[in-house]
Amino acid sequence: MERELFDRAQRLLRHNTPPKIARLKTTAEMQLTGRVFDDRGNPMSPVISKRRGHGYRYYVSAALLTGRKHQVGSLARFPAPALEELVADRLSRLEELHDREGDLADRIRRIEVSRDTVRVDLAWDPAPALLPRFGRLLPAEDRAECDVDGLRLTIAALLQPRGGVKLALGPEGLPAVQRVKQDPTLVQALVRAEAWKHVLFTQGSDSLERLHTAEGVDRSYARRLTRLAFLSPALKRAVLEGVALPDLTLQNLMVGYLPLAWAEQEATYRLPRARAL
Known part of the structure; x- marks a missing residue:
């Protein structure tokens, strides 16, 4: 992050x-x-x-x-x-x-x-x-x-x-004025997922077993939460900046379908297209 x-x-x-x-x-x-x-x-x-x-x-x-x-x-x-x-x-x-x-x-x-x-x-x-x-x-x-x-x-x-x-x-159907309102629960979940991803990448896949035991959560929850670390950079930025995307909630991210392709993720959660720099 x-x-x-x-x-x-x-x-x-x-x-x-x-x-x-x-x-x-x-x-x-x-x-x-x-x-x-x-x-x-x-x-x-x-x-x-x-x-x-x-x-x-x-x-x-x-x-x-x-x-x-x-x-x-x-x-x-x-x-x-x-x-x-x-x-x-x-x-x-x-x-x-x-x-x-x-x-x-x-x-x-x-x-x-x-x-x-x-x-x-x-x-x-x-x-x-x-x-x-x-x-x-x-x-x-x-x-x-x-x-x-x-x-x-x-x-x-x-x-x-x-x-x-x-x-x-705006043209995407979202409010033309995007109010900054961070979801602290979602931000904390994203930071936690990033930390767990780092552990997985540095200590191997079996480290997930140790993680869910050490964190006091069940295996299914640990696997679903870790998915947040694989969101596209633009969606992560939206979470941290508090951009109001109606479908970008912790509940949807945990239980809904999360495509692997970043473009499909952004379409799923209705992220407005980025301006070319």
């Missing part, structure tokens, strides 16, 4: 703080006000819709608000919490590359939303040497492009209803 992965997982946990673009309760305080547009150029105004005593915040196309439905873009309204969280997540990923005073959120010039993408234009011209690092910090489906006006982020995000609310999902 690479030390770098453990260190990176800890850094992600430390930086998993509330986004700089806060989720506020009044339209006057909504920090993206005046910078959100639909994909036909209509400004999207902050609106609070109250239902059953609860307030729900949206950015709504001005064309819809003024009765010009035929001029509305491909998305008439976007839930404000989802948009604010999505933008804050992507900017937080790039903050370490930002070498100027102030936050990246202060450099937002324009946000354009459509049915399946969110484009964020920033008044920031990063050094060319930094551009290759963008690919390692952003999800594989996102793009970062520079022009004379600055930097444009194109975020793949499709609104879909989940659990009574609309979430921004």
Whole structure:
């Protein structure tokens, strides 16, 4: 297990703080006000819709608000919490590359939303040497492009209803914002499996018999747990970084079918495709 992965997982946990673009309760305080547009150029105004005593915040196309439905873009309204969280997540990923005073959120010039993408234009011209690092910090489906006006982020995000609310999902059907939430039981099991694999490789196959006796577990459990050490590097990284993969649980790994080929493992546990570096 690479030390770098453990260190990176800890850094992600430390930086998993509330986004700089806060989720506020009044339209006057909504920090993206005046910078959100639909994909036909209509400004999207902050609106609070109250239902059953609860307030729900949206950015709504001005064309819809003024009765010009035929001029509305491909998305008439976007839930404000989802948009604010999505933008804050992507900017937080790039903050370490930002070498100027102030936050990246202060450099937002324009946000354009459509049915399946969110484009964020920033008044920031990063050094060319930094551009290759963008690919390692952003999800594989996102793009970062520079022009004379600055930097444009194109975020793949499709609104879909989940659990009574609309979430921004990526092309793989997973949340566009991946929250860092390590499963300590799974992490401990993976570390234990790596240690047992080392014993097997250095002391021979009969060492498994000694292991399950010394650890106080039955032979079947020891064999099933050791399988975790043969996960693909990308799946191990997902476990350590707390990437939310619904099927990647200790229960599934212990009792489910685990292909030998890494590509098949990643398909089985729905790991999003990696960005080519």
